[in-house]
Amino acid sequence: MGVDSASIPEVRHPAAERSSTAHSYNVRICHWINLVSCVYLLWSGVHIFLDFPELYWGHTGYRGYPAAFRLADWGLSWEEAGALGDRRWGRNYHFTAAWVFLINGLVYVVWNLYTTHFRNRMLPARDEWTVARVRTELLDHLRWRSRGHAPDGGYSTLQKTSYLILIFVFVPLMILTGIAQSPGFTAAMPALLDLFGGRQTARTLHTIGTVALVLFVVVHVLEIMAAGFFVKVRSMITGK
Amino acid sequence: MSNRISRRAWLTNVSALGGLLLTGCTRETFIPPRVRGGLIGAADVLTMSTNRLLLSGQQLAREYSRSDIADPFPTWNQTNPRNAEYQLHASEGFRNWRLPVSGLVARPRERSLADIRRLPARTQITAHVCEQGWSAIGEWTGVPLQRVLDEAGGVTPAARYVVIDTFDGWYEGYDLFEAAHAQTILAYGLNGRDLPRGNGAPLRLRVERQCGYKNLKFLKSIRVVDSMAGIGRGTGGINSDFGFHWFAGV
Numbered sequence: 001m002g003v004d005s006a007s008i009p010e011v012r013h014p015a016a017e018r019s020s021t022a023h024s025y026n027v028r029i030c031h032w033i034n035l036v037s038c039v040y041l042l043w044s045g046v047h048i049f050l051d052f053p054e055l056y057w058g059h060t061g062y063r064g065y066p067a068a069f070r071l072a073d074w075g076l077s078w079e080e081a082g083a084l085g086d087r088r089w090g091r092n093y094h095f096t097a098a099w100v101f102l103i104n105g106l107v108y109v110v111w112n113l114y115t116t117h118f119r120n121r122m123l124p125a126r127d128e129w130t131v132a133r134v135r136t137e138l139l140d141h142l143r144w145r146s147r148g149h150a151p152d153g154g155y156s157t158l159q160k161t162s163y164l165i166l167i168f169v170f171v172p173l174m175i176l177t178g179i180a181q182s183p184g185f186t187a188a189m190p191a192l193l194d195l196f197g198g199r200q201t202a203r204t205l206h207t208i209g210t211v212a213l214v215l216f217v218v219v220h221v222l223e224i225m226a227a228g229f230f231v232k233v234r235s236m237i238t239g240k
Numbered sequence: 241m242s243n244r245i246s247r248r249a250w251l252t253n254v255s256a257l258g259g260l261l262l263t264g265c266t267r268e269t270f271i272p273p274r275v276r277g278g279l280i281g282a283a284d285v286l287t288m289s290t291n292r293l294l295l296s297g298q299q300l301a302r303e304y305s306r307s308d309i310a311d312p313f314p315t316w317n318q319t320n321p322r323n324a325e326y327q328l329h330a331s332e333g334f335r336n337w338r339l340p341v342s343g344l345v346a347r348p349r350e351r352s353l354a355d356i357r358r359l360p361a362r363t364q365i366t367a368h369v370c371e372q373g374w375s376a377i378g379e380w381t382g383v384p385l386q387r388v389l390d391e392a393g394g395v396t397p398a399a400r401y402v403v404i405d406t407f408d409g410w411y412e413g414y415d416l417f418e419a420a421h422a423q424t425i426l427a428y429g430l431n432g433r434d435l436p437r438g439n440g441a442p443l444r445l446r447v448e449r450q451c452g453y454k455n456l457k458f459l460k461s462i463r464v465v466d467s468m469a470g471i472g473r474g475t476g477g478i479n480s481d482f483g484f485h486w487f488a489g490v
Contacts, residue, residue: 059377060367060376062310062370063314087371088483092483096279096283182490184449184450187295187300188299193302199369200375
């Protein structure tokens with residue numbers, strides 16, 4: 001005891017290290033396309049929101065209707081927000097970026113299902129799901145001791161779990177809450193309205209989801225900084 | 241230039257595929273009148289063709305119950321066109337207002353509000369979905385646009401778009417797929433009463449599968465055309481002339 005596990009030097013063959021942590025072409029290309037499309041989605045979404053800076057629950061919501069959230073209550077009046085937001089630019093770029101995001105995401109998911117990347121590297125093994133291990137990882141993260149990977153060089157349990165939830169639960173919910181606001185898509189799939197309990201609820205959840213996604217990215221970047229920003233970014237670019 | 245040609249060829253192939261899947265549908269069913277350049281244009285085509293494939297059965301938009309209705313119904317944008325002709329009609333209770341149905345129809349004609357009210361009506365409780373983000377549910381009563389076109393002898397084979405002009409200077413094109421939908425109506429009633437001026441009296445269009453800005457108010461005329469070229473800036477309507485999506489299903 002008394003020996004911090006992080007201080008134990010890892011003795012590994014360089015080739016083995018690379019083969020187990022290197023990002024594939026697919027992961028690297030999709031990651032950066034995803035980043036660009038998400039930046040556009042976020043920025044255009046902010047513009048769309050500023051043009052109508054209130055949120056509601058249910059099927060109905062308009063200016064004067066009881067709101068769940070009003071930007072005016074937080075110091076930015078309707079007129080000030082409207083002057084900042086450009087919904088024409090926002091809508092054009094939001095739906096363009098959404099197609100890039102969707103197609104890129106489908107390529108990523110289908111490719112990595114095919115190559116068993118998800119199963120081999122992202123599905124936590126049974127023995128990874130122990131309370132002790134998760135607690136250790138969590139404490140390491142909180143103490144800024146994350147190395148960005150597990151002792152075996154792969155993703156840690158927390159990484160695996162959060163990435164899988166992000167890809168297979170969170171992102172589909174963002175897409176569904178997005179198209180549940182569309183009069184065209186909801187005419188084709190009215191179940192979307194029932195799923196979320198109304199168009200305005202979908203819009204509100206879409207906005208909450210955006211905030212959650214931004215927080216995820218903040219943590220993601222902090223983790224990378226903790227693990228060595230330069231090395232991690234280089235490995236996502238070059239694969240080494 | 242070669243880029244442009246190959247994109248056009250690709251779009252033609254896409255619409256040909258659509259035509260195979262949906263007999264009776266034309267290129268206009270899947271592609272906006274003028275496709276914008278770059279990725280935005282590609283996204284426009286993807287959005288419209290995906291929507292139209294999903295809606296190929298002409299499914300109805302969700303109809304709600306009376307308890308969902310917003311009354312009074314919110315008003316937005318123009319609520320009282322300053323146009324002198326409109327003000328005269330309004331002061332006369334729209335008794336002398338006439339709706340011309342012209343262009344590529346067999347028997348062009350004008351109709352009074354009373355004529356329109358005599359046609360078989362449809363009442364629908366639907367959500368008005370503004371592209372800005374608000375939505376409200378109203379009970380709309382009116383005559384299906386297709387019925388009005390049929391009353392004018394139907395459209396000719398060359399017809400591709402129905403163009404609506406309004407007293408507040410708006411103009412929009414709608415492809416025949418949208419015009420033929422059962423819920424595409426010319427509404428003169430809202431929530432059981434005459435359509436209020438703020439909501440588009442005497443007559444407004446309801447296209448329930450598209451955003452609010454395609455649901456024109458204060459109708460002045462209807463014409464059927466073979467192309468949107470030469471109307472406004474030629475992109476298909478006032479909204480797309482100003483850079484908004486022509487197909488407003490999202």
